[in-house]
Amino acid sequence: MAENTVDFWFDPTCPWCWMTSRWIKEVETQRDVAVTWHPFSLAVLNEGRDLDPDYRKHIDNTWGPARVATAVAEQYGQEKLDELYTALGEQIHHQKNKEGTYFEKAIEVALAEVGLPTELAQVAFTEEYDEQMRASTSAGLDSAGGDDIGVPLMSINGVTFFGPVMSPAPTGEEAAKVFDGAVALASYPGFFELKRPRKVGPIFNTEK
Template sequence: MSENGAKTPVDFWFDPLCPWAWMTSRWMLEVEKVRDIEVRWHVMSLAVLNEDKIDELPEEYAENIRPGGKAWGPVRVATAVKQLHGDEAVGKLYTALGTRIHNKDQGGTEESIAGALAEAGLPADLIAYAKKDTYDTELRASHKEGIDKVGQDVGTPVIAVPGADGKQLAFFGPVVTPAPKGEEAAKLWDGTLMVASIPGFYEIKRTRTQGPIFE
């Protein structure tokens, strides 16, 4: 908790299509229950991140991130929600959309987005932004803000939190499955902040032996 008694803000950048960001986001909601933090949701884009690498990517993935590809609809709608309805609405949309994309395996289709908008209590006509570049400038700015904090060689999610000196600590991940709950969620949060606060610390990693476990 900050010195004025307010909850500590935690900025979280996500692309709705990323299953690992989804896992981490569900963990952050658990952390909110056991630590005095408040998550602020921001959009980043795997399409923007990889648009300069299209020729190096598998064809199906490359097709999704090209202009008009499937990777653009969810982030465009989420950005429109951010601009028109604010942070809290983005969090509600992400929960509804991520549940459809990942837990229910419906993908980031327009049907999934429309259903998520309805569940989040947002206007149905926001679905039109899935095919519009109206807020692409804001989308790219949000993406750049997050990725600039950690560097170009990572993906989503990006988390930033105030450090002891008032400056933000930012890092990619953690990558974890399933999303820890209760005291396990708190332990991972405390440990992540501990290593992230060490000057010169960059990476800890081991081979993934299982895919995302959606609960």
């Protein structure tokens, strides 16, 4: 059994979630940690909300990747879900492949890269896995205790919180030190929030 557990809820289209997930992937190489990935839908989170028109258009486009991630989780399990998220993130955030109504070009490339049927990209246009996607999204929010947050959303040893938000994602021993700090904060029942204004946008490291 791993020394620490992490449950990580992600929407593949969120750049901040992507940054935090790459930190967790780095932590996997530095610490004894078991990570479980969970699809999360920003489209579901923002249903019925009064949003800026441009942001509403973006949110409406995010259905596809979350739907396909959910389908892969249901059909193929954690290993392939992990691989798909990495491939999707590379396409969406590094290659800026945002073609199509629901990011379907990025989805097709990512599916092919991880050896999954590209036909799964059609799930982006259906509600076939929406029940499971909504349940996964709700599970993350319920674990955190409210719906006034989004992603990155993670649970460390059973304690769920939004974040951490970081740019760029730390690597090597620095990633491990940051994780140790997060574990320490999560271990204190009275800890709820630690925040400061962002001064930079997402800084994507090009090295894999």
